[in-house]
Amino acid sequence: MVRFLLRRLTVAILVALTVLTLSFLLTRLSGDLAISIAGPNATQEDVDLIRQAYGLNRPLAQQYLDWLLRAVQGDFGESYFFKDRVANLIAHRLPITMTLGLVGLLMALVVALPLGIIAAVREGSWVDRGVMLVALIGQAMPSFWLGLILMVVLGLNLGWLPISGTGGWEYYVMPGIVLAFSAIPSLMRLTRSGMVEALASDYIRTARAKGLSRLSILVKHGFRNAAIPVVSIAAVQLGFMLGGSIVIETVFAMHGVGYLAWESISKNDFPVVQAVILVLALIYIALTLLADLLNAVLDPRLRTA
Amino acid sequence: MNPAIEVRGLRRVFRVRQGLFARPREVVAVDGVSFAVPAGSVLGVVGESGCGKSTLARMILGLMPPSEGEVLVDGQRLDTMDRRARARLIQPVFQDPFSSLNPRRRVRDIVAQPLAAQGDIPRAAMQRRVAEALERVGLSAEQGGRFPSQLSGGQRQRVAIARALVLRPRIVICDEPTSALDVSVQAQILNLLAELRRDLGLTYLFISHNLAVVEHVASEVAVMYLGRIVERQESEALFRDPQHPYTRALLDSVLTPEPGLGVPDVGLGDIMPDPANVPPGCRFHPRCPKAFAPCATQAPRLTALPTGQVECHLAG
Amino acid sequence: MTPLLEVQGLRVTFGTTEAVRGASLSVLKGETHCLVGESGCGKSVTSLAIMGLLARGGRRQAEVLRFAGQEIGGLGERAMSRLRGDRMAMIFQEPMTSLNPAYTVGSQMTEVLRRHRGTPRAQAVDRAAELLGRVGITAPGLRLGQFPHQLSGGLRQRVMIAMALMCDPELLIADEPTTALDVTVQAQILRLLEGLRRDLGLGVLLITHDLGVVARIADRVSVMYAGEVVESAPTAQLFGDPQHPYTRGLLACVPVPGKVKRGDPLGSIPGVVPRIPPGFAGCAFRDRCDHAQPACAGAIPRRAAAPGHEVLCTLQPGWAGRQAA
Numbered sequence: 001m002v003r004f005l006l007r008r009l010t011v012a013i014l015v016a017l018t019v020l021t022l023s024f025l026l027t028r029l030s031g032d033l034a035i036s037i038a039g040p041n042a043t044q045e046d047v048d049l050i051r052q053a054y055g056l057n058r059p060l061a062q063q064y065l066d067w068l069l070r071a072v073q074g075d076f077g078e079s080y081f082f083k084d085r086v087a088n089l090i091a092h093r094l095p096i097t098m099t100l101g102l103v104g105l106l107m108a109l110v111v112a113l114p115l116g117i118i119a120a121v122r123e124g125s126w127v128d129r130g131v132m133l134v135a136l137i138g139q140a141m142p143s144f145w146l147g148l149i150l151m152v153v154l155g156l157n158l159g160w161l162p163i164s165g166t167g168g169w170e171y172y173v174m175p176g177i178v179l180a181f182s183a184i185p186s187l188m189r190l191t192r193s194g195m196v197e198a199l200a201s202d203y204i205r206t207a208r209a210k211g212l213s214r215l216s217i218l219v220k221h222g223f224r225n226a227a228i229p230v231v232s233i234a235a236v237q238l239g240f241m242l243g244g245s246i247v248i249e250t251v252f253a254m255h256g257v258g259y260l261a262w263e264s265i266s267k268n269d270f271p272v273v274q275a276v277i278l279v280l281a282l283i284y285i286a287l288t289l290l291a292d293l294l295n296a297v298l299d300p301r302l303r304t305a
Numbered sequence: 306m307n308p309a310i311e312v313r314g315l316r317r318v319f320r321v322r323q324g325l326f327a328r329p330r331e332v333v334a335v336d337g338v339s340f341a342v343p344a345g346s347v348l349g350v351v352g353e354s355g356c357g358k359s360t361l362a363r364m365i366l367g368l369m370p371p372s373e374g375e376v377l378v379d380g381q382r383l384d385t386m387d388r389r390a391r392a393r394l395i396q397p398v399f400q401d402p403f404s405s406l407n408p409r410r411r412v413r414d415i416v417a418q419p420l421a422a423q424g425d426i427p428r429a430a431m432q433r434r435v436a437e438a439l440e441r442v443g444l445s446a447e448q449g450g451r452f453p454s455q456l457s458g459g460q461r462q463r464v465a466i467a468r469a470l471v472l473r474p475r476i477v478i479c480d481e482p483t484s485a486l487d488v489s490v491q492a493q494i495l496n497l498l499a500e501l502r503r504d505l506g507l508t509y510l511f512i513s514h515n516l517a518v519v520e521h522v523a524s525e526v527a528v529m530y531l532g533r534i535v536e537r538q539e540s541e542a543l544f545r546d547p548q549h550p551y552t553r554a555l556l557d558s559v560l561t562p563e564p565g566l567g568v569p570d571v572g573l574g575d576i577m578p579d580p581a582n583v584p585p586g587c588r589f590h591p592r593c594p595k596a597f598a599p600c601a602t603q604a605p606r607l608t609a610l611p612t613g614q615v616e617c618h619l620a621g
Numbered sequence: 622m623t624p625l626l627e628v629q630g631l632r633v634t635f636g637t638t639e640a641v642r643g644a645s646l647s648v649l650k651g652e653t654h655c656l657v658g659e660s661g662c663g664k665s666v667t668s669l670a671i672m673g674l675l676a677r678g679g680r681r682q683a684e685v686l687r688f689a690g691q692e693i694g695g696l697g698e699r700a701m702s703r704l705r706g707d708r709m710a711m712i713f714q715e716p717m718t719s720l721n722p723a724y725t726v727g728s729q730m731t732e733v734l735r736r737h738r739g740t741p742r743a744q745a746v747d748r749a750a751e752l753l754g755r756v757g758i759t760a761p762g763l764r765l766g767q768f769p770h771q772l773s774g775g776l777r778q779r780v781m782i783a784m785a786l787m788c789d790p791e792l793l794i795a796d797e798p799t800t801a802l803d804v805t806v807q808a809q810i811l812r813l814l815e816g817l818r819r820d821l822g823l824g825v826l827l828i829t830h831d832l833g834v835v836a837r838i839a840d841r842v843s844v845m846y847a848g849e850v851v852e853s854a855p856t857a858q859l860f861g862d863p864q865h866p867y868t869r870g871l872l873a874c875v876p877v878p879g880k881v882k883r884g885d886p887l888g889s890i891p892g893v894v895p896r897i898p899p900g901f902a903g904c905a906f907r908d909r910c911d912h913a914q915p916a917c918a919g920a921i922p923r924r925a926a927a928p929g930h931e932v933l934c935t936l937q938p939g940w941a942g943r944q945a946a
């Protein structure tokens with residue numbers, strides 16, 4: 001188990017380093033930074049001054065090491081537009097995005113797992129076909145469009161929920177539903193296929209031969225094994241949701257990291273864009289690692305190999 | 306005359322990696338195997354799962370290079386032979402007639418495949434030889450037009466045999482050819498193989514876990530345990546008077562349909578052989594009911610028998 | 622003596638396919654009854670139908686399906702699940718996949734006792750350890766904490782057997798329990814089953830395709846062909862004086878060391894197992910039978926060849942002997 005953990009951790013760290021390097025290289029490859037910072041009307045002298053001030057005249061390797069050392073300590077420099085430390089900006093907004101992602105995932109799981117299990121138990125019946133049809137429709141629907149529909153129906157017509165902004169729990173419901181909707185199809189499909197496979201397995205026949213209760217057969221023996229791929233996908237989906245928050249937070253005007261990314265992109269605020277991408281990527285890596293660990297808990301063959 | 310098959314000091318090591326950063330483990334599947342099969346005879350190879358008998362078959366077929374040692378077929382080194390020349394000399398029949406035939410091709414195309422791979426046989430000659438091979442194994446021309454899924458297990462195994470024979474090879478490697486079949490079908494296939502050998506003068510290497518089947522078809526039998534041949538004798542002598550305790554145990558565990566004899570006590574413990582963890586000394590000693598002092602530390606030497614050889618401290 | 626298990630006229634259909642067509646058999650307490658036949662003859666389906674474990678789409682009908690004097694043919698799923706694992710237990714062919722990979726041996730064994738008896742955990746663990754010892758597993762304490770993938774095939778089958786014994790069942794159904802195992806392990810497992818039958822007075826219904834296994838372990842044999850029991854007799858009687866042409870053909874196919882000279886042809890049955898269309902009448906073996914006569918297309922009589930020896934055939938009992946003479 002310890003060996004497995006160490007192995008996964010090593011891989012995760014390697015991937016994280018690669019992401020850091022790539023995000024550094026991308027900003028350097030997109031042209032001379034000093035010129036783009038100085039703006040279109042700057043003279044050669046201004047550019048030289050900026051190059052001096054930001055240390056852009058040093059060798060690339062040294063710049064990289066310097067940047068890496070600071071990034072690892074959580075220092076991403078200062079925002080040009082917000083006139084604040086980038087780290088502060090992100091620390092302030094990340095909780096909103098994380099909450100939104102978790103709410104979305106939770107909603108998705110609450111819907112997808114039971115439906116997937118029911119579809120598998122009644123494989124081939126109208127229930128199964130109905131559930132899969134809903135999954136298909138869900139997958140085909142763009143999230144911003146669903147967001148707008150919800151705003152019109154729940155917000156304007158019925159007046160149940162606030163249309164936009166950041167605040168208490170009620171502000172998370174609609175964007176949560178939208179995020180959940182994008183994750184439900186794949187989670188449900190995977191739950192269903194995992195359950196179909198599990199229910200057809202020899203160990204389920206054994207469980208039935210042991211006279212176990214229906215609940216125990218379905219959940220303890222069936223779902224436990226079907227859950228393994230679902231956990232991996234759930235982690236990936238949460239990652240997508242955080243990435244997708246750029247769209248959703250913009251639609252609902254929630255002041256999370258996604259909204260921050262959108263603002264900085266439109267304001268050419270390089271350090272912020274770079275840091276947001278980096279943080280989201282790192283969270284993604286952490287989620288994958290977490291999924292691996294959960295899988296190891298669920299599947300003893302991984303633990304004891 | 307050259308032996309049909311000769312192997313010398315054959316060894317095959319697999320490196321098994323269990324993860325990106327795990328140290329690879331060495332699994333010795335075949336460890337120092339030498340024997341010769343005279344033309345026209347049948348060498349039976351028996352042993353439990355994981356003893357290396359299928360790895361041995363794949364090396365002799367040239368499907369897998371040995372880590373050490375060499376294979377000679379009809380006096381020629383296998384690794385120096387052209388693939389097409391090898392196919393004309395030696396052909397396989399595998400266990401599972403369900404998975405070894407391409408489900409999307411008709412029987413006659415499956416049988417024609419080795420001919421087509423030769424590249425220089427005219428179409429008319431190919432058709433004639435396919436028809437010949439199908440008839441030889443007792444399949445009708447009409448069955449030649451079907452797909453494998455439309456045939457029974459026994460008929461599929463006939464297709465596999467026809468495919469093996471279509472190049473008129475001298476040697477056929479049969480790897481558990483009847484293990485997936487029912488007894489009545491097994492009898493049909495065994496009878497067919499015996500008839501083909503007699504009529505075409507074939508040499509067989511016949512691998513099976515079923516000793517009763519091997520006794521019925523083989524003129525000589527090699528018993529494998531954890532990658533080594535622990536005993537090899539002419540069939541009659543081996544079944545009458547086995548020398549190795551493992552051979553004895555295998556023979557004892559054959560359940561002949563004779564009521565009243567009960568289930569034999571084979572006398573082996575519940576330690577299973579693990580090719581990734583070969584015991585020192587005699588590799589059979591942890592399970593051997595007759596093990597004594599030297600077995601745990603010294604590897605037994607090869608002892609000659611009147612019609613074969615055995616590796617055991619008790620022999621000689 | 623009332624049989625422990627009595628089955629008469631069992632029919633199982635999957636859609637329009639009839640997998641079992643009126644099979645009858647009975648198992649006495651303390652007896653091993655072997656149900657033998659080739660693949661597709663319906664022997665496994667018969668055993669699953671008795672346990673109420675048919676796959677979805679399978680329909681069961683029976684004139685009589687009685688366990689320990691109680692008719693169980695009409696019981697619902699809930700009532701059947703109370704019997705299964707408690708008074709009637711079952712083990713399967715594939716020891717590698719029949720245990721749940723996600724739980725320890727101990728957890729899978731104890732849940733049977735907890736379900737049927739409500740036994741407290743600690744006590745259930747003791748019982749599991751005791752049974753692992755009983756089936757010849759050394760260091761039961763260690764094995765209880767292990768997962769299935771850490772055990773060899775032979776050990777897993779022993780675990781399956783021990784698990785089946787948790788509630789002291791009266792009937793054990795074993796579906797090809799040694800087919801996937803090496804020959805040396807097969808002998809060990811069969812000896813174990815034999816000992817359990819003797820010591821615990823179990824009734825055992827053993828499904829197999831291997832006539833060698835049948836000869837060595839069965840008290841009574843039923844031969845199945847195309848969904849019917851075509852012959853049933855005490856073991857020595859069946860092997861000594863087989864009456865049905867199919868039984869005789871099957872016995873001739875088995876290579877026996879020292880019996881048929883090497884290279885001489887083995888006996889074999891021509892043709893293949895036929896597909897039985899709905900509404901089929903007469904003997905399903907007649908197209909492959911050397912002794913087929915016009916009467917074989919009509920209703921086939923069930924005849925007694927000797928006390929306890931029944932055969933489903935138009936030939937008069939003793940035909941084989943007279944033919945030889």
